[in-house]
Amino acid sequence: MPEKTESKAPNSRRDNFQQLLTSLDALPKQIADAMLRQTTEEDHKSVITACGDAMREQVQGLTSHLREGWSRLSPQGQAEVSRVIAMSGSTAIFTGIDALAKNINSPTARIAISGFLMELKKLIILLFWLIFHTIPKWLIILLVLIDEILNRKLSVGNPALASTLSRQHQDYLQEQILMARLNREYAAPDQPGNNEPNPETT
Secondary structure: OHHHHHHHHHHHHHHHHHHHHHHHHHHHHHHHHHHHOOOOOHHHHHHHHHHHHHHHHHHHHHHHHHHHHHHOOOHHHHHHHHHHHHHOOHHHHHHHHHHHHOOOOOHHHHHHHHHHHHHHHHHHHHHHHHHHOOOOHHHHHHHHHHHHHHHHHHOOOOHHHHHHHHHHHHHHHHHHHHHHHHHHHOOOOOOOOOOOOOOOOO
């Protein structure tokens, strides 16, 4: 019996991680499809499709990088990542986005979806730290680009909503600046173990 429990543990950790990344990969198309079903304007469809394609490539690039790093982690490192994912509430976030996407024409739903995506981006930053023990500058820039493209897509046909999402985006950036300051002030003393990967830092 103990042998069966041990054999299932690595698969459980892998499933937890892969489920999160699979859900992230599906988000750009899920949001774009929901919006395309609710509009008949050809110019709106063109913007939604273009933004959706760009966001899909960006997200898939991030998840591919995370999968590569995960494959090089020790079993202890994978277990830690799995525990963090389990505590993150990501399953509830994806469920919320799925429900909101069914009423995507509502400005409230679009604002909430944008907010949920911001929480997922914070989780991505945390995963980078756990897996690579660094938060590269390019990651922050890429997440900002994803945010801007998402908001451009969500605000199609609604200039007032664009202003609201822009303010939300600025609040998010300010929060990231404050978090960076806190990380510098209260940086953990422990360093990556010798058996953990520590790739490029920029």
